[in-house]
Amino acid sequence: MNGPIVKIEKLSHRYTVQWAIRDIDFEIPKNGIYGLLGSNGAGKSTTMNIMCGVLKQTEGDVFIKGISMRNNPVAAKRHIGFLPQKPPLNADLTVEEFLRYSGRLRFIPARELNKAVDSVLDRCAIAHFRRRLIGNLSGGYQQRVGIAQAIIHNPDFVVLDEPTNGLDPNQIIEIRKLVKEIAEDRTVILSTHILSEVQATCDYIRMIEQGRMVFAGTVEDFDNYIVPNTLIVSLTAMPSVEELGNIPGVAGVESLGGPKYRLKFSDGQDVKERIVETSVAKGWRLTEIFAEKSSLDAIFAELSKK
Numbered sequence: 096m097n098g099p100i101v102k103i104e105k106l107s108h109r110y111t112v113q114w115a116i117r118d119i120d121f122e123i124p125k126n127g128i129y130g131l132l133g134s135n136g137a138g139k140s141t142t143m144n145i146m147c148g149v150l151k152q153t154e155g156d157v158f159i160k161g162i163s164m165r166n167n168p169v170a171a172k173r174h175i176g177f178l179p180q181k182p183p184l185n186a187d188l189t190v191e192e193f194l195r196y197s198g199r200l201r202f203i204p205a206r207e208l209n210k211a212v213d214s215v216l217d218r219c220a221i222a223h224f225r226r227r228l229i230g231n232l233s234g235g236y237q238q239r240v241g242i243a244q245a246i247i248h249n250p251d252f253v254v255l256d257e258p259t260n261g262l263d264p265n266q267i268i269e270i271r272k273l274v275k276e277i278a279e280d281r282t283v284i285l286s287t288h289i290l291s292e293v294q295a296t297c298d299y300i301r302m303i304e305q306g307r308m309v310f311a312g313t314v315e316d317f318d319n320y321i322v323p324n325t326l327i328v329s330l331t332a333m334p335s336v337e338e339l340g341n342i343p344g345v346a347g348v349e350s351l352g353g354p355k356y357r358l359k360f361s362d363g364q365d366v367k368e369r370i371v372e373t374s375v376a377k378g379w380r381l382t383e384i385f386a387e388k389s390s391l392d393a394i395f396a397e398l399s400k401k
């Protein structure tokens with residue numbers, strides 16, 4: 096089919112009184128890794144749970160390959176693999192027992208089950224732990240088992256809710272690598288509240304804040320969208336804040352202690368050059384100058400104004 100892989104239409108959900116998400120519209124038109132970015136409580140898990148048919152929305156609909164999750168959930172779910180925020184692992188089963196159980200839940204015919212389990216054990220690099228109890232695996236390997244159960248039925252679309260949460264830095268690198276591998280022949284959407292996670296793993300960003308979609312585009316669009324408007328400079332001669340404020344284009348100056356200053360500028364075009372020229376002319380001895388990267392909080396604040 097030629098339509099989008101996923102289409103979300105006017106999705107809203109209310110747990111009790113307050114809306115957790117409101118009027119969310121987005122499409123996943125083609126393969127790739129999509130990052131659903133948002134701060135804690137933004138509505139990522141709510142959106143993902145509805146998208147995967149484990150939570151019934153208050154309003155709106157989700158279509159997976161054109162199939163309505165509201166009207167035809169069993170057919171729609173066949174195309175989805177889901178790793179919820181709390182992986183549904185059974186600590187008392189071995190990896191192999193658990194994956195066989197997951198395969199049966201996913202309607203894999205008995206004669207194909209061995210092959211499906213072997214293939215997913217290889218794919219997730221856990222074949223050597225097949226007889227190990229899940230409860231005895233490290234967090235990183237448990238997460239691999241969680242991903243294995245999500246792809247055992249070979250779905251076209253895989254949803255991973257905070258897949259690297261709680262892992263150590265090495266495990267994070269390994270899980271990101273696995274996510275990229277499984278996305279080679281399918282679409283993956285993962286949620287995170289960490290901007291660098293999206294930048295390291297994803298091709299596209301969908302950003303949600305206070306239950307509303309505030310950005311949809313490529314990671315590159317996102318980086319260009321949020322142009323930094325502050326510079327950090329170090330001037331050994333420690334000029335006064337007033338002197339720095341007199342440089343044309345500098346809209347504000349904050350002393351950060353010692354030779355360091357944060358300079359706010361309105362248009363970034365030539366302000367850097369002007370600062371360098373002024374420093375040379377006045378003998379301020381400039382030792383560093385760089386644009387300050389926006390924090391995620393600053394980006395959220397900026398985006399909610401647009």
Ligand SMILES: Nc1ncnc2c1ncn2[C@@H]1O[C@H](COP(=O)(O)OP(=O)(O)OP(=O)(O)O)[C@@H](O)[C@H]1O
Pocket residue numbers: 110111115133134135136137138139140141142180288
């Ligand atoms: N079962 C629930 N009952 C009541 N309110 C809930 C429930 N689950 C979530 N919420 C509320 O809905 C809002 C969105 O929560 P959600 O878990 O979707 O956010 P999130 O972006 O996934 O956050 P996190 O990264 O912290 O998991 C929050 O205000 C949260 O407190």
